[in-house]
Amino acid sequence: MNMPVNNAAPLKTQESAKTAISALWRPALVQAFVKLDPRQLKRSPVMLVVELTAILTTVLCLVPDSSVPTFVAVQIALWLWFTVLFANFAEALAEGRGKARADSLKAGSEGLSARRQEADGSFKVVPATSLRKGDVVRVAAGEMIPGDGEVIEGIAAVNEAAITGESAPVIRESGGDRSAVTGNTRLVSDWLVIRITANPGESTLDRMIALVEGAKRQKTPNEVALDILLIGLTLIFLLVVVTLQPFAHFANGSLPLVFLVALLVTLIPTTIGGLLSAIGIAGMDRLVRLNVIAKSGRAVEAAGDVHVLLLDKTGTITFGNRRCAGIYAAPGVNGKELAEGALLASLADDTAEGKSIVEYLRALHPYTEPSVQELTGVPFSAETRLSGVDYQGRVYRKGAVDSLLAFIGQKRQDLLPALSREIDKIAQSGGTPLLVCADGKLLGAIHLKDVVKPGIRERFAELRKLGIRTVMVTGDNPLTAAAIAAEAGVDDVLAEATPEKKLARIRHEQNDGRLVAMCGDGANDAPALAQADVGMAMNDGTQAAREAANMVDLDSDPTKLLDVVQIGKELLVTRGALTTFSIANDVAKYFAILPALFASIYPQLGVLNVMHLSSPQSAILSAIVFNALIIVVLIPLALRGVRVQAASAAALLRRNLLIYGVGGLLVPFAGIKAIDMLLTALHLV
C-alpha cells in the first residue's frame, strides 16, 4: 500500500524545505548533547544504563589496569558515549522535523489577543492565553481566531491555511455542520461570535505540538509494554554480567571490569532502546504531515489494530455527487429530442448533478445551446421537487420519477412498459432515475449514478489482504447500496443507516472483540465516533464530532482513514523489526566477546572466535563500535518506518523474520569482522 501524501498547497512546499533532514542535523547534533542530561534520559532506561556505564568506564580509564591498556579503555569509554549520543541524535532528528512545523505554528499564535464577552455583555480585549472553555469572543474580518471553538452567531469566510495548508478560505457559520473553528486561523470576511471549547494547552495546535515534541510525548500502550520488556532484558543481562566475576574467581581467574562493562552494553538492547522514541516521534510526525491530528498516540496504534472500517459511502467510496451515466428515450421519442430536452432542462441547474448531465450530453450530441439570458431558469423547490427551464414558451422539466409523473398528471401504472423497465433497471443497478418532460410530454429517463472513486477498489483489496473488513455506510436503500458495494468491492453494507444503527453496529462488532474505525462529521455522528476505537472527525464538521473523535483530519478527506491505518501498522512493525534485530544481534556479540573475555582463564575457548578477530582487545572494541554504529545506520529506517505490504499476517511475519531476524543474526558477524580489520589496520588496538 502506498501512501499518497499529496499536499498541493504552496504553503506546504516551504514547510517541507524546513523539515528536510539537511536543515535539521545541525540543531539535532546540539540537542544530542543537551539530552545527555540524566533527567531527560530517564525516559529511555536502556540508554540511561549506557550513560551510567559510560561514566563508570570513563572513571575506570583513570585507574591503571595491567590487563587493559589505557589506550583501549579510553576508546571503549568514548564509544560508549557515542552510543548515547547517537541515540539522542536520532531522537532529536525525529523531533526536529515536527518541531520546525510546530514552531512556525507557535510563532503565529504568540501575542494573540481576543475580545471576550464580559458578564454584562460588553467586550473586553484580553490575551488569547487567558481564554477558558466556555468564554465567548467576537472576531472580526482580518483578525485571528484566538482558540478552538464553535460559532454561535454569524457567518464568515475563514482562511485555515496556517493549520491545514489549504489557502482557499472556507465558510463557517452558526448551527449546522460547519460551525467549528480552529484557533490560529484568520477571518477574511464578516464577523463571528465564538464560544471557546478548549482550555489553553488543549487546542488543536497544542495537540499538534505535543504529538511531535519528544519530551511532552505520552508513550503509547505498545511502547510502554515494549519498554518493560527492554528493561527486563537489561536486568537479565545485568545479572549475567555481574555474576560472571564471582564465577571467574571460582575458576581462579579475574575479568577486567572495563570488558565486563563492554559486554553489558553490547548485550542490552541498545539498538531498539536508542531508537524507540525516535520511531514513535517520527510516526506521529508522518501523521501530522498527513494533516491528521491525533489526540493521543494510543489512537494511532489502535488504527493499526482495527479489524473493521466503517466508511461513509459519500465522499469516501464515491465522489460526493451522482453523475449522469446515460439517457433512455421513451418509446416514440427519438434520442436527439430527448437529448435536447434533457440538456435544456439541466442548463440552469447549478448542482453538480445538473452539470454532469450537461457535460454528458454535450459530448453525446453537439447542439447549439441557447445562451443563458434566453432561458428562464426554474430552480429546484421543495414543493414541486422539480427543476428546469422555460424556453421559447416551452416548459422543460426534470425530476424524480414520482414528482415528474405528478407534474404531468400521470400515474406510475400509466408508464409504458419499456420505459418502466428501464427505470427499474436503473434503480436496481444502484443508480437514480430522473424523468424528463417537455410541455407535458414524457421524453425519457436520465440515469444518475454514484461514481466510485478510482483506485478505491484496489485499496479495499489490499485492506482485505491485511485482514481488515470494510463496511460501507449509506442512507441509500439496500438495493442501491448493494449495487455500489459490489462495484467498490466493500465486504459489507450498512444500508438505510441512521446514527443509531451506526452506533449499534459498532457495539456489535466490538462485542465480538473487533476494533472499529470510522469517520464522521455531523453532530449526530458524535456518539458513534466516541464509541469507535478509532474515530476520525472532519475538520469542517461540527465541534461535537471533533470532540467525540480521537483524530481530526484537517483536510476533511475521509479516505485518509486508510492512511492512518497504514501509519499505525508501520509504527508497530518498525518497533517489532528493530527489537527482533537488536536481540538477534547478541549472538554474534557473544562470539566476539566471550573468547576474548575468558582468554586468560580458558585459552581453549578461543575456538569460539569464529570471526578470527585479531586480538581480545580488538574483539571487544569492535563489538562496542558495531553496537554504536548500528544505531546510526538504522536511523533512516526508524524515521521512515518499515513499509507494510498488503499481505496476510503469516506472509508479513515470514518476510520480516527473514529480514530482521535472520538478518539480525548475520549482519553483526560481517560488521564486527569489518570493524576489527579496520581497527587493526589503523593500529587502534
Add this chain to the structure above:
Amino acid sequence: MHSYDYWLIIAFFAVVLVPAPFLGRFYYKVMEGQRTWLTPVFGPVERVCYRVAGVDAQQEQSWQKYMLALLAFNLAGFLLLFSILLFQDYLPLNPQQLPGQEWTQAFNTAVSFMTNTNWQSYSGEATLSYLSQMAGLTVQNFVSAATGLAVLVALCRGIGRKSASTLGNFWVDMTRATLYGLLPLCLLLALFLVWQGVPQTFAHYVDALTLQGVDQVIPLGPAASQIAIKQLGTNGGGFFGVNSAHPFEDPTAWANLFEVAAIIMIPVALVFTFGHYVKDLRQSRAILGCMFALFLIGGSVSLWSEYQPNPTLSNPAVEQTAPLEGKEARFGTTGTVLWSVTTTAASNGSVNGMQDSLSPLSGMVALVNMMVGEVIFGGVGAGMYGMLLNVLIAVFLAGLMIGRTPEYLGKKLQAREVQLLVVTLLVMPVGVLVLGAIAASVPATAATITNPGPHGFSQLLYAYTSASANNGSAFAGLGANTPFHNLMLGLGMLIGRFGYILPVLALAGSLAMKKSAPIGQNSFPTHGPLFVTLLTVTILLVGGLTFLPTLALGPIAEHLSMGF
C-alpha cells in the same frame, strides 16, 4: 548403537505419544467436571471430599483467591512434611529407628517435595522412616504435581475464557487432579512395577550373607507406590539414594521403558489438554512440535557425544566403544542417555545412571534442558504453563512485526502481561546466576567440590540449576548437605516454583478479563512450521543469551580441554 537401542527409542516414543491425545482429552473432561468412565468410581469419593472440606464445587474463585488458596495449601503441606521429617523418631512405621532430620536438611527436603523438585540431600534408605516416605514424601509427590496441573488449567481457562473474572476453584481442581489425574495411572504403574519385582512392604530391612561371605543389609520398603508417582508426577525423588539406578527401583528392561516413558507421559498429554481448553488442537500440535524439536536436538547431541571415544585415552592399544563409566550397565549407554535427557527435559530429576559421569556436552544438554525453564515437556502442568510463557514471549517479540498489537489466541498482550512475563524471565537468572554466584563466592563451597577446574564449576552450576528449575537431579560432586547449601538450594527451589506460579496466576487473571478478538487472516499465526521455528529459536535464544557465558566456563571449557 545396537538395534535394541533403536527399539528402545521407538518404543519410548510410542508409549508416550500414542495415549497422549486420549489422555489429554480425558484430563480436559475431568478438570472441567465432565462425565468420564471413571466418574462412577471416583464421583462419590470426590463429593465426600467436598462435603468434608466444606467446599462448594460450583463456587469459582478470582485469580487472587485461587492464588491464596494455593499458597495456603502449599504452606500447610510444607509445615506437615517439615514436622514429620523433624520428628520421625517419635512417629510410627520406623522399624530402623532412624532419627529425625537436621532442621536445615528437613527444610530443604520439605521445600523440595512441596515444590515438585525432589532434590535430595539425603539418602532415603539411610535417613527416612517408612512413614516419612509414605505419608510425608509420597503425599507431597501427589499434591505438588496436582498443584502444577491446577495452575495450568487456571492459565488455560484464562486464555480460553472471554471477559471472565474467575479461573475456577482451586480446591476442586486439586481434588480432581489427584483423584482422576494421578491416582489411577499411579495404581496401574505401581502394580506393574510390583509385578516386575519392585518391593512394596513394611517389613524390616533384610540381612543377607553375600557370596563373598560379607554381611549386607538390603533395604526394603513401600517402594513401588512411591516410584510410580515419582515418575508420573515428574517428582523424581527416589525411594533409595541412588534412585532408579537401584535394581529395586528399576528391576527390568520393561520397568525401565515404562518408568522413563512415565516421566513425560502426563506432560505430553497436557499439551493436548490445552488444545481442548482453547478449542484449537492446532495450537497443541505446534507446541508439541517445538517441544519435540528441542528434545530431539538435545537428545541427538547427547547421544552423539556419549558415543564418542574419549580423546584422553587415545591409545591405539585401547579399543574404545562408548564410555560406560557411570552408565546403567544393564540398559547400556542409550538407555542411560535417554533417561538423562528425558528426566532433565521434564522436571523429573530421577536418574538411572550418574549424571556426573556424562560427557561434558551431554552434561550441558542436561543443564540447558533445565535452564530454558523446564519447558521441554517439563513438570506436570508446570512444563506446559512454562511453555505457554515462552509462547507469549515469542508472540510479543515477533508479533509487532505483523503491524498489530501482539495477540495470542485473540488476547492482547499489553503492559501488564509483559510485566508478568518479565518477572518469569528473571526467575532462572536469579535462581541460577545470583544464588550460584553467592554459593561460588563462599570459601566453603570450593572445599566441598570434588573436581577442580571447569567440571567442578559444572557441579555447582548443576546443583543451582536443578534446584531453580525444580528438577531435582544432581551432578553429585558437590557436598550439598551443608546448612548453607540446604538453605540456599531451598531458596532456589522456592524462587523457581513460586516465581512462576504467582505471575502465571496473575497472568491468567489478566487474560481472562480481556475480550477476545476473532482469529482470522490478520491474526498472528501461532500454528504451523513458521511459528514452531520461531518458538524454538526464541526459547534457545532467551536461554542461550542468559546462560552462554556460564556454560562457557563449565561444560564448554571442559569439552574443549579434553581435546575433542
